[in-house]
Every structure is written in structure tokens, then in C-alpha cells.
Amino acid sequence: MDYQPLLAEERVNFLSQYLEVFPYTVMGFTVLLLVVGFINFFAIKRFDEYPIAADLPRVSILVPARNEADKIERCVQTLLAQSYDDYEVVVLDDHSTDTTLAILENIARQDARLHILNGKPLPGGWLGKHWACHQLAQSATGGLLLFTDADTRHAPNMLRDSVSAFLAEDADMLTIFPREEMVTWGERLIIPAIGFFIFSFLPLALVQKLHMPALAVAIGQFMMFRKESLEAVGGFESVRMNTMDDVSLARQIIRNGYHWRIMDGTHHVTCRMYSGFWETVDGFTKNIFAYFDYHLLLSALAWTWIWLAYALPPLVLLADAFGMPVEFFPYQIAVYSTALALLSWAVSFRRFRFPMALLVIYPVTLTLFVLIAFRSMVYNLMGQANWKDRTLAPPLWRW
Numbered sequence: 001m002d003y004q005p006l007l008a009e010e011r012v013n014f015l016s017q018y019l020e021v022f023p024y025t026v027m028g029f030t031v032l033l034l035v036v037g038f039i040n041f042f043a044i045k046r047f048d049e050y051p052i053a054a055d056l057p058r059v060s061i062l063v064p065a066r067n068e069a070d071k072i073e074r075c076v077q078t079l080l081a082q083s084y085d086d087y088e089v090v091v092l093d094d095h096s097t098d099t100t101l102a103i104l105e106n107i108a109r110q111d112a113r114l115h116i117l118n119g120k121p122l123p124g125g126w127l128g129k130h131w132a133c134h135q136l137a138q139s140a141t142g143g144l145l146l147f148t149d150a151d152t153r154h155a156p157n158m159l160r161d162s163v164s165a166f167l168a169e170d171a172d173m174l175t176i177f178p179r180e181e182m183v184t185w186g187e188r189l190i191i192p193a194i195g196f197f198i199f200s201f202l203p204l205a206l207v208q209k210l211h212m213p214a215l216a217v218a219i220g221q222f223m224m225f226r227k228e229s230l231e232a233v234g235g236f237e238s239v240r241m242n243t244m245d246d247v248s249l250a251r252q253i254i255r256n257g258y259h260w261r262i263m264d265g266t267h268h269v270t271c272r273m274y275s276g277f278w279e280t281v282d283g284f285t286k287n288i289f290a291y292f293d294y295h296l297l298l299s300a301l302a303w304t305w306i307w308l309a310y311a312l313p314p315l316v317l318l319a320d321a322f323g324m325p326v327e328f329f330p331y332q333i334a335v336y337s338t339a340l341a342l343l344s345w346a347v348s349f350r351r352f353r354f355p356m357a358l359l360v361i362y363p364v365t366l367t368l369f370v371l372i373a374f375r376s377m378v379y380n381l382m383g384q385a386n387w388k389d390r391t392l393a394p395p396l397w398r399w
Contacts, residue, residue: 030309037200037343040347046263047268052164059143063147063148064094065100066093066129079154089114117139137231155269176264178221178268179270189365192352196344208261220245221269299373311366314341315363
């Protein structure tokens with residue numbers, strides 16, 4: 001008896017059954033993530049929702065800087081203008097080849113609260129920014145450490161409100177999502193995806209209550225730690241070769257039983273993360289692969305599924321509009337799925353304060369981000385990822 005035709009028929013039947021279920025799976029997935037987004041929208045607090053603490057401790061604000069001449073002065077001036085009594089600002093110049101150091105020295109002559117560190121040579125087995133942050137942490141005199149980037153700007157009440165929130169929550173690590181400034185269309189096309197992924201894919205309220213390290217997130221533009229808690233989990237040395245050090249530190253904090261919190265900082269901190277299309281692409285290329293802990297198969301499957309779930313339904317509608325209906329994906333389900341996706345993106349846009357007009361191009365944004373995710377896998381595996389004129393060492397990837 002010839003079993004080949006039977007096997008072929010079984011495969012066809014299986015594929016047919018899968019294609020029948022697939023559109024409903026997509027819609028169910030978008031419903032679930034919309035619910036997650038709504039919960040996050042109402043659960044995540046802002047700094048100014050907390051009363052001002054009566055006893056505010058000494059804080060060290062720590063800024064790594066490498067070739068930031070066009071940004072560093074604005075950042076430091078906003079940090080020195082804080083309505084807070086006991087704090088220092090320490091900036092480490094990481095072998096800049098532009099005028100970053102000269103700008104810092106000029107500011108320091110006018111304000112003694114600014115301390116400048118000259119970065120030591122980068123040793124083997126370290127990524128550049130992590131080495132800079134490690135040196136900054138060692139030099140800090142405050143009980144609380146705030147790491148922030150040179151491309152950020154801060155409201156005068158940022159430190160007072162963030163420390164008050166930190167103390168009220170009895171946190172060991174506090175991170176925020178700032179208001180992301182997007183100047184060029186290259187930035188507008190890509191950066192809003194970050195807000196969508198944080199708000200829709202991560203049940204942040206549950207992560208905070210149930211201590212779920214795998215689902216933790218952190219934004220390196222603003223990370224506040226108790227100094228002793230950071231040291232207890234190994235500090236930046238423990239993540240010295242991980243390109244996503246912020247997320248890895250958040251996971252370390254939770255895994256070791258410490259308290260991690262995330263808040264809305266869009267009214268206190270502004271950041272222009274990247275300048276232009278290719279800098280944005282390269283910036284995300286260097287670290288997206290690390291989010292899935294360098295698991296190749298998991299990363300590939302996750303990003304493929306995300307694209308199918310959120311970009312395919314609007315493509316089905318577009319194809320139908322041009323007289324090319326997609327038989328395996330019912331038109332009505334595509335309408336519902338697209339509407340649910342738009343709502344999910346709108347929730348994150350509202351909280352991250354992105355321009356709502358960009359919602360209509362969310363399939364383009366998603367597609368670009370997924371392509372960057374695959375680029376991140378390839379470039380990291382081949383050792384071609386680089387940042388700030390430094391090549392990042394290939395990670396210890398796994399299947």
C-alpha cells in the first residue's frame with residue numbers, strides 16, 4: 001500500500017485546518033494585548049502623583065558621555081537646575097574626540113556640583129557604556145544613583161518628584177519611559193514601536209506585584225538605584241557584555257528579591273534617542289537581539305508572529321480594496337483585527353505622548369522594526385554591530 005498520497009493529503013488537511021483557525025488566533029491575540037495595554041495605561045503612575053518626601057537623601061546623577069558635544073550642555077544645565085538640595089552631577093567623558101570635554105570643563109568652572117571624570121581605557125570583556133557606568137557608580141557619593149543619558153533634558157522638579165516616588169514605593173530600582181523627541185521622519189517611522197511593545201506586550205503591573213523577571217523592562221535613559229542594591233546584584237559588571245544592560249539589570253533586581261518599579265516620566269524627562277533614520281536603525285540593531293537573551297529561534301519566531309498578527313490584517317484589507325481578496329483571512333476578521341491593533345497603538349501613543357497622526361502608518365512602523373530585529377540577529381551573530389565607533393563583540397547566542 002502506498003502511504004505517500006495519504007501523508008500528502010494529511011498535510012493538506014492540517015494546513016487547511018490551520019489556515020481556518022489562524023485569523024481567529026490573530027484576533028484573539030490582538031484582544032489580549034489590547035487588554036494588557038489598557039491595564040498598563042491605568043496602572044502605571046506618574047512621579048507627581050506622590051507626595052513630596054520629608055527627608056530627601058543625597059543623590060548622585062551619573063552621565064556617561066562619548067562625543068556628545070551637540071547635546072551635553074543642554075542635558076547638564078537641566079540637571080544643575082534641579083529644585084533639590086543634596087545632590088551631585090558626575091559626567092564621565094569616555095574618550096570623546098569632539099569638544100564634549102571642553103564644554104563640560106567650562107560648565108564646571110561655574111558650578112561646583114558638576115564633577116568630571118576622565119574615563120579609563122576600555123578593558124577587554126566590557127562594552128563601552130557599561131564600563132563608563134561602572135566607573136561612575138564607583139565614584140558616586142550618594143545613597144541613590146540616577147543614571148541618565150547625555151541626550152536627555154530634565155524638568156526642574158524631576159529629581160524631587162522621582163526621589164519622592166522612589167521612596168514611597170520602597171523601590172530598589174526605578175525606571176521611566178521619557179517623552180521621546182522625534183525630529184526627522186526617519187525617527188517618527190521607527191521609535192513609536194517602542195511604546196507599543198512596552199505597553200502592549202508586557203503586563204507591567206503584574207511584573208511589579210508578582211516579581212516576574214522575564215517580563216521586566218527598563219529604559220537606560222533613566223535608571224535610579226539604591227546604591228547598596230545595585231552593588232548587591234553585581235552592578236554593571238554583572239551585565240558587562242550584554243547590549244541590553246538596562247533590561248538585564250532590571251531582571252537581576254527582581255530575580256534577587258529587590259523591588260523594581262516603572263513609571264511615566266513623560267512630563268519630567270525628554271530625550272532625543274537617535275538622530276535620523278540610520279542612527280535609529282543602528283541604535284536598535286545593537287541591542288534588540290539581547291531582549292530574548294540571544295535565543296535565535298525564539299527571536300525569529302516571536303518577531304515573525306508579531307508581524308503576522310499586526311501587519312497582515314491591514315494588508316488583507318488593502319488587497320481587498322484592490323480587488324484581490326485573501327481567501328484564508330476573512331475580510332470581517334481583518335477589519336476587527338486592524339481596529340483592535342489601532343486601539344492598542346493608540347493607547348501607547350497617548351501615554352508616550354506620540355503624535356496621533358502617526359497611527360495611520362503603524363503597519364510601516366511595525367514592519368521596519370521587525371526588519372531591524374532580524375538585522376540585529378544577523379549583525380550581532382556576525383560581529384558587525386557597532387556603536388559610537390566601537391564594534392560590539394559577538395554574543396554567546398543559543399538556539
